Amino acid sequence: MLQMLPEQGKLFGITVEEIAQPSFLQEGDKLNIGSLSGTVLFTPGHTAGGISLLFGKHVFVGDCLFQDSIGRTDLVGGNYEQLIDSIKNKLLRLTDETKVYSGHGPVTTIGRERKYNPFLNTPPYRGQS
Secondary structure: OHHHHHHHHHHOOOOOOOOOOOOOOOOOOEEEEOOEEEEEEEOOOOOOOOEEEEEOOEEEEEOOEEOOEEOOOOOOOOOHHHHHHHHHHHHOOOOOOOEEEEOOOOOEEHHHHHHHOOOOOOOOOOOOO
């Protein structure tokens, strides 16, 4: 995907002249930013290599999870089942008080999403038990 960046940029009227070489983060890697210490959570689904960054009771999730919603999975590298698995098995294991900072939209909490997010709490369809 990185090698396709110049072509992707053209779609948005952006010229990409140089592609930086990335350093890849892995599940469990520790990050130190100033006096803050955090952990990498591998949360693919919105994108193939999606990560979330946990700093104490604050998690930065990009477009993985939103207040009352989840990230898109219809773009290249997106996968609905993988996204739901990432949210349920990585993010919802955090405490209810953990604040969730998405790529855009209001700040929410894990507890609120656990309780109200319709993508995570769908009741059985009529006729099912």
